Amino acid sequence: MRSAVVLFPGSNRDHDMVKALHSVTGIKPTVVWHQDATLPDVDLIVLPGGFSYGDYLRCGAIAARSPAMLDVARKAKAGVRVLGVCNGFQILTEAGLLPGALMRNAHLRFVCKEVKLEVTNNDTDFTRAYAKGQVIRCPVAHHDGNYFADPETLARLEGDGRVAFRYAEGTNPNGSINDIAGILNEAGNVLGMMPHPENLIEALHGGFDGRGLFESVATSLAA
Amino acid sequence: MKVRVTITLKAGVLDPQGKAIEGALRGLGFAGIDGARQGKIVDLTLAETDKDKARATVADMCEKLLANTVIENYDIAILG
Amino acid sequence: MKVRVTITLKAGVLDPQGKAIEGALRGLGFAGIDGARQGKIVDLTLAETDKDKARATVADMCEKLLANTVIENYDIAILG
Amino acid sequence: MFQNDIDITPDLISRHGLKPDEYDRILRLIGRKPTLTELGIFSAMWNEHCSYKSSKKWLKTLPTKGEKVVIGPGENAGVIDIGDGDVAIFKMESHNHPSYIEPYQGATTGVGGILRDVFTMGARPIAAMNSLSFGEPDHPKTRHLVAGVVAGVGGYGNSFGVPTIGGEVRFHARYNGNCLVNAFALGIAKRDGIFLSEAKGVGLPVVYLGAKTGRDGVGGATMASAEFDDTIEEKRPTVQVGDPFTEKRLLEACLELMKTGAVVAIQDMGAAGLTCSAVEMGAKGNLGIRLDLDRVPQREEDMTPYEMMLSESQERMLMVLEPSKEKEAEAVFRKWELDFAVCGVTTDDLRFRIIWQGKEVANLPIKELGDEAPEYDRPWVEPKTAAPLADDAIPAVNDVGAALIRLMGAPDQASRAWVYEQYDCLVQGNSAQIPGGDAGVVRVEGTNKALAMSADVTPRYCDADPFEGGKQAVAESWRNVTAVGGDPIALTDNLNFGNPEKPEAMGQFVRALQGIAEACRALNFPIVSGNVSLYNETNGVGILPSPTIVGVGLLPDVTKMATIAFKADGDEVLLVGG
Ligand SMILES: Nc1ncnc2c1ncn2[C@@H]1O[C@H](COP(=O)(O)OP(=O)(O)O)[C@@H](O)[C@H]1O
Numbered sequence: 001m002r003s004a005v006v007l008f009p010g011s012n013r014d015h016d017m018v019k020a021l022h023s024v025t026g027i028k029p030t031v032v033w034h035q036d037a038t039l040p041d042v043d044l045i046v047l048p049g050g051f052s053y054g055d056y057l058r059c060g061a062i063a064a065r066s067p068a069m070l071d072v073a074r075k076a077k078a079g080v081r082v083l084g085v086c087n088g089f090q091i092l093t094e095a096g097l098l099p100g101a102l103m104r105n106a107h108l109r110f111v112c113k114e115v116k117l118e119v120t121n122n123d124t125d126f127t128r129a130y131a132k133g134q135v136i137r138c139p140v141a142h143h144d145g146n147y148f149a150d151p152e153t154l155a156r157l158e159g160d161g162r163v164a165f166r167y168a169e170g171t172n173p174n175g176s177i178n179d180i181a182g183i184l185n186e187a188g189n190v191l192g193m194m195p196h197p198e199n200l201i202e203a204l205h206g207g208f209d210g211r212g213l214f215e216s217v218a219t220s221l222a223a
Numbered sequence: 224m225k226v227r228v229t230i231t232l233k234a235g236v237l238d239p240q241g242k243a244i245e246g247a248l249r250g251l252g253f254a255g256i257d258g259a260r261q262g263k264i265v266d267l268t269l270a271e272t273d274k275d276k277a278r279a280t281v282a283d284m285c286e287k288l289l290a291n292t293v294i295e296n297y298d299i300a301i302l303g
Numbered sequence: 304m305k306v307r308v309t310i311t312l313k314a315g316v317l318d319p320q321g322k323a324i325e326g327a328l329r330g331l332g333f334a335g336i337d338g339a340r341q342g343k344i345v346d347l348t349l350a351e352t353d354k355d356k357a358r359a360t361v362a363d364m365c366e367k368l369l370a371n372t373v374i375e376n377y378d379i380a381i382l383g
Numbered sequence: 384m385f386q387n388d389i390d391i392t393p394d395l396i397s398r399h400g401l402k403p404d405e406y407d408r409i410l411r412l413i414g415r416k417p418t419l420t421e422l423g424i425f426s427a428m429w430n431e432h433c434s435y436k437s438s439k440k441w442l443k444t445l446p447t448k449g450e451k452v453v454i455g456p457g458e459n460a461g462v463i464d465i466g467d468g469d470v471a472i473f474k475m476e477s478h479n480h481p482s483y484i485e486p487y488q489g490a491t492t493g494v495g496g497i498l499r500d501v502f503t504m505g506a507r508p509i510a511a512m513n514s515l516s517f518g519e520p521d522h523p524k525t526r527h528l529v530a531g532v533v534a535g536v537g538g539y540g541n542s543f544g545v546p547t548i549g550g551e552v553r554f555h556a557r558y559n560g561n562c563l564v565n566a567f568a569l570g571i572a573k574r575d576g577i578f579l580s581e582a583k584g585v586g587l588p589v590v591y592l593g594a595k596t597g598r599d600g601v602g603g604a605t606m607a608s609a610e611f612d613d614t615i616e617e618k619r620p621t622v623q624v625g626d627p628f629t630e631k632r633l634l635e636a637c638l639e640l641m642k643t644g645a646v647v648a649i650q651d652m653g654a655a656g657l658t659c660s661a662v663e664m665g666a667k668g669n670l671g672i673r674l675d676l677d678r679v680p681q682r683e684e685d686m687t688p689y690e691m692m693l694s695e696s697q698e699r700m701l702m703v704l705e706p707s708k709e710k711e712a713e714a715v716f717r718k719w720e721l722d723f724a725v726c727g728v729t730t731d732d733l734r735f736r737i738i739w740q741g742k743e744v745a746n747l748p749i750k751e752l753g754d755e756a757p758e759y760d761r762p763w764v765e766p767k768t769a770a771p772l773a774d775d776a777i778p779a780v781n782d783v784g785a786a787l788i789r790l791m792g793a794p795d796q797a798s799r800a801w802v803y804e805q806y807d808c809l810v811q812g813n814s815a816q817i818p819g820g821d822a823g824v825v826r827v828e829g830t831n832k833a834l835a836m837s838a839d840v841t842p843r844y845c846d847a848d849p850f851e852g853g854k855q856a857v858a859e860s861w862r863n864v865t866a867v868g869g870d871p872i873a874l875t876d877n878l879n880f881g882n883p884e885k886p887e888a889m890g891q892f893v894r895a896l897q898g899i900a901e902a903c904r905a906l907n908f909p910i911v912s913g914n915v916s917l918y919n920e921t922n923g924v925g926i927l928p929s930p931t932i933v934g935v936g937l938l939p940d941v942t943k944m945a946t947i948a949f950k951a952d953g954d955e956v957l958l959v960g961g
Pocket residue numbers: 512513514515547548549550551552795796799800802803806817818819820821822823863
């Protein structure tokens with residue numbers, strides 16, 4: 001599986017993501033500078049975590065308007081898989097590739113800890129390696145992960161099975177509506193999520209639960 | 224020309240910061256608070272000297288960047 | 304009574320956020336921007352009906368919580 | 384209109400924190416009255432914070448050498464060898480006074496400063512820690528300070544992208560008017576890729592990089608060396624604001640630039656930014672420096688040379704560049720959207736010359752500015768030590784369960800998760816042990832080895848007996864590193880004490896330092912960097928003597944790391960030690 005990671009000024013989990021993709025797929029992803037107007041032809045585009053533009057104005061707002069994002073939008077429309085993690089998720093909502101918005105955590109503090117995630121829908125290109133309803137471990141590390149959408153959008157997301165991950169067992173760390181941790185676009189090829197699967201992929205991390213996500217994308221491509 | 228953009232959350236949009244401010248004020252002993260909402264302002268200094276043109280440009284800036292119209296409203300005031 | 308508190312950075316205090324906004328607007332092709340500074344607002348709904356009392360209470364709130372008077376100024380407007 | 388040649392009155396001298404005899408020393412040194420800009424430069428160079436004038440004599444007695452020490456105290460940070468051509472670069476620094484005035488910004492700029500110290504030397508920061516001391520939990524200022532400082536430490540480190548993997552938090556009435564914020568950072572570099580501040584070569588461009596200069600913290604370095612009193616409100620506008628976003632770009636730009644071979648010397652701008660950095664680069668390299676202030680990127684209008692020389696605006700660097708690579712260097716900085724300006728040149732006249740609007744506003748002997756700084760042998764008395772408690776001084780516990788619950792719920796014992804969960808401890812993907820254990824552990828990228836580190840001091844002990852307390856802090860840090868399986872190599876310290884002009888406080892400093900030195904020698908555990916913060920005193924009440932120690936050790940194989948949790952039912956529990 002060929003992949004690309006888009007680097008914005010202020011990204012800081014780009015490196016973690018590159019390592020995870022390399023480790024799971026065996027191929028090193030290409031790192032693309034946000035000013036590049038054209039991304040290489042890849043199977044998966046990843047927007048990594050961090051504080052692009054310092055989270056100034058709104059998280060992800062300024063990065064969402066960078067030249068590379070226009071191409072990400074084009075490629076997403078053409079069916080290329082796009083994954084946004086944490087700041088990447090915020091960028092995807094700001095760019096209009098995913099609905100809703102990520103607000104300040106309900107307790108207003110940055111939170112870094114491990115939570116439980118329920119794989120709400122395992123019939124997606126990003127979650128196939130997990131069982132439906134499986135509860136996995138996964139760390140979060142964010143200040144603005146409180147997902148919000150208006151009632152109609154929410155009803156549509158829920159009705160269409162577009163909630164991929166939910167915080168489980170009372171571990172919602174940010175006040176997210178319906179415990180939403182990750183959502184898909186209508187076509188199912190764009191996933192945004194707050195937790196960091198790339199930080200739980202080897203023994204050093206104390207677990208492997210994050211690998212399934214990358215394995216899912218790789219196998220869905222092979223199929 | 225100085226222009227102030229005021230950006231507020233749409234009614235119905237969750238406002239964790241506003242809620243926390245309200246709670247904190249109560250905690251400090253302030254009574255009679257029926258609500259707190261937070262928003263932001265962006266003060267721009269523009270080379271433009273025509274008010275209408277400035278207003279139009281700033282509206283464009285709001286649509287393209289300054290406000291997230293999914294959740295926010297904006298208001299433009301020419302300060303002079 | 305509705306009261307709007309506007310909180311702005313004191314002159315001279317570094318405003319990284321304003322700088323980033325300015326840069327982003329330029330990046331989007333807007334020209335003629337001589338500066339951008341950001342600030343915030345807090346809209347309060349108070350049970351108080353007396354304007355002067357409301358203003359005094361809100362000033363107290365600003366000193367105690369809403370503004371960081373080390374680096375910020377605040378302004379209180381009664382919206383009615 | 385700025386007047387550089389105003390009359391230097393005794394009042395002006397004292398407002399610059401200079402004593403009359405120190406001013407006489409200036410007159411002797413330059414043979415004339417200083418200009419206002421020059422007075423400002425002297426005040427910055429000769430205050431306690433930059434000159435270590437009260438502590439230098441004693442710091443020289445610390446053991447700083449060791450088989451694995453590559454660079455000891457004197458550079459931006461200490462460097463140790465961790466094998467395979469890799470080095471670890473680390474240091475700790477205080478931001479106590481600024482954090483008391485504005486806790487969020489004080490803490491952010493403290494973290495920002497220490498990160499810069501590390502990456503200035505060519506290392507990518509891979510771990511951060513912090514040691515925080517606050518007043519009593521129910522003191523009216525404590526909650527505000529704790530919330531602001533913790534959010535600030537996190538706000539900067541999280542955005543910058545360095546994992547915060549440990550620290551300490553304590554509460555005691557003696558910090559009511561003077562909290563302590565000590566920030567530590569550690570980075571990794573290649574042994575042949577270490578960058579120093581020593582300028583080399585005459586006629587080379589001196590380049591200004593990073594953020595623009597504003598009036599931030601003008602006079603701040605002087606403030607950090609002055610005792611607090613109730614006039615503190617007046618000192619407020621000197622607060623600096625941290626911008627982790629700019630710092631992150633500065634990091635990436637500097638590391639990218641260093642790879643090109645363009646960097647001859649580099650120094651970050653910390654306290655009294657342009658002054659201290661330029662003087663240090665020149666003095667170390669036996670060169671003069673001429674700065675043209677009109678080329679310095681400025682954020683505010685009408686800045687005077689005095690303000691520019693004393694500004695503490697953050698996220699700035701000074702470099703001496705290889706002239707043939709100037710264009711290449713500039714391109715790197717433009718890519719990261721940072722300011723880049725050639726604002727000076729190295730000279731062979733050993734003078735520090737400042738040009739502003741075409742006029743020379745300062746012309747001082749560069750080496751003497753640092754070398755001739757006053758050095759004091761402050762009088763000290765043997766500090767009072769607490770008498771050992773009699774065996775029956777403490778009543779026996781009747782209800783062990785209740786006592787245990789009280790102990791565990793005590794402010795100094797309770798879980799710190801509420802603090803460290805606000806810090807990103809996972810970013811970079813190499814965290815092997817996050818807060819909650821004995822020491823933080825990070826893997827060295829691309830290897831199987833890891834570094835362990837732990838911040839420790841028990842100020843109560845230091846107050847009861849500074850010598851023993853100093854020893855204990857080193858020993859505890861050593862033990863914590865050992866407890867996770869690390870082989871302790873070296874340490875950094877942050878010596879927080881009261882007013883050195885009081886013989887009792889100076890005695891605490893001297894004795895604690897002797898204790899630290901003794902422990903370091905006994906354990907073959909050298910000190911490679913550190914920081915001194917004196918005058919931690921408000922309205923005459925000094926803090927508890929608080930020499931924070933961060934020990935660093937190596938785990939050759941991270942898979943052999945030990946952790947704190949019991950592993951299985953029925954395992955035997957052993958108690959070892961004295
Ligand atoms: N300011 C802080 N930042 C990060 N971690 C902290 C901080 N304070 C305490 N911790 C972590 O919380 C845990 C408990 O702290 P402490 O009680 O000081 O440990 P100990 O007494 O075992 O040395 C440790 O793992 C420590 O690293």
